[in-house]
Amino acid sequence: MQRHFDEALGKLKDMVFRMGDLVQEAIRKAVDSLEKRDIQLAKxxxxxDQRINVLEIEVDELGHELIALMQPTAVDLRFITMVLKINSDLERMGDQAVNIAEKGIDLCGDVPAAVELGIPTMVDLAIEMVRESLKAFSERDAQKAKSICxxxxxLDDLNDHVRTKLEQAMHAGALRFPQAVSLLMVAHNLERIGDLATNxxxxxxxxxxxxDIRHHITERREK
Amino acid sequence: MQRHFDEALGKLKDMVFRMGDLVQEAIRKAVDSLEKRDIQLAKxxxxxDQRINVLEIEVDELGHELIALMQPTAVDLRFITMVLKINSDLERMGDQAVNIAEKGIDLCGDVPAAVELGIPTMVDLAIEMVRESLKAFSERDAQKAKSICxxxxxLDDLNDHVRTKLEQAMHAGALRFPQAVSLLMVAHNLERIGDLATNxxxxxxxxxxxxDIRHHITERREK
Known part of the structure; x- marks a missing residue:
């Protein structure tokens, strides 16, 4: 019984890491598709995202099955509910990647190449935060987790920087308002990914x- | 034991409804503070939001305590996990209300009164969706829930409408870019509240x- 339970917990953990890999790949591809004006990549x-969604449901079901059937100890229960929360955060990150890709489809061929907006720096930091948060989870490393917070x-500062750049580009006539709005939302999506990694x-x-430090860190809020 | 459990379940449900009331009030006040340029109200x-955050932690703890100590049946377990999800969705709505209020503080006295942007229509619909989703939960009314989805x-269409209005106001010189961005984010926050009610x-x-219809309704995604 205990061995079966440990195996199932290991499987649950593996599934969440697989989700983490898929999500990081999706974020990278989404921003690449925007930069390279690659509609196929965006699509x-x-x-x-369907694969990520299916995996989310599978993790959710396995987690609840384990709680219901195995009646875990308080420590194991806390671990499973944490996995379920991480699962939900990762799925939301996948949604953000889709939002970015959709902006790529909307904007395709319609973004002035000369506009250097600072979005690549944002995406590097966002992906690093996702990777490190999962590493902190895997190693139960509170110190590493703290540095992510x-x-x-x-990332918030970089978002402000992108907004300033967008305003300048609009005033210089290099961007129209709908383009600026789309790129603004891309920066916002990346900021949300950072928030979810912080969760x-x-x-x-x-x-x-x-x-419970969740509400002591006032900066971490849904935006 | 069963009576104690039923009482605890009832308490959990009451706490979530109290959160729902606080959240709807916060959303309404946040938009009012923006419209009336009332910094005190925004603050x-x-x-x-601290009250909502504390209540979220209390619901979370009571829910997990019930799962760990009472080892509920599959049906009760499903109910508790649903309450925990609703709890998290409501807390995120509270965050969105804070975001709106903060825009109110940033913009205070700096929004042209003549700019009719359609935001009041969005807030009415968003609050209605929150109220009805909690009613559907209380009455276990799948039909009502479907109509919310x-x-x-x-709400998404109204958001597009606000964007168009903002663009027009900017082109007419009635709004500057940072103001337009702030109001754009207010509309986005209201759209997110609608998404969370849909969750x-x-x-x-x-x-x-x-x-599990969560990923069959393709419109419902984190934005």
């Missing part, structure tokens, strides 16, 4: 230290 | 019908 992100401010990091700290 | 929304498209409605349908 593959939209279609690929701090980096979220950096994961906060859960890691919560479980490691047994405290 | 009261930001400060009041459909209304989400209406609740989908969970109601899921539990009532035992099917």
């Amino acid at each position: 593959s992100v939209v279609e690929g 701090e980096r979220d401010d950096e 994961i990091a906060e859960d890691v700290i919560y479980v490691a230290k047994g405290i | 009261s929304v930001v400060e009041g 459909e209304r989400d498209d209406e 609740i409605a989908e969970d109601v349908i899921y539990v009532a019908k035992g099917i």
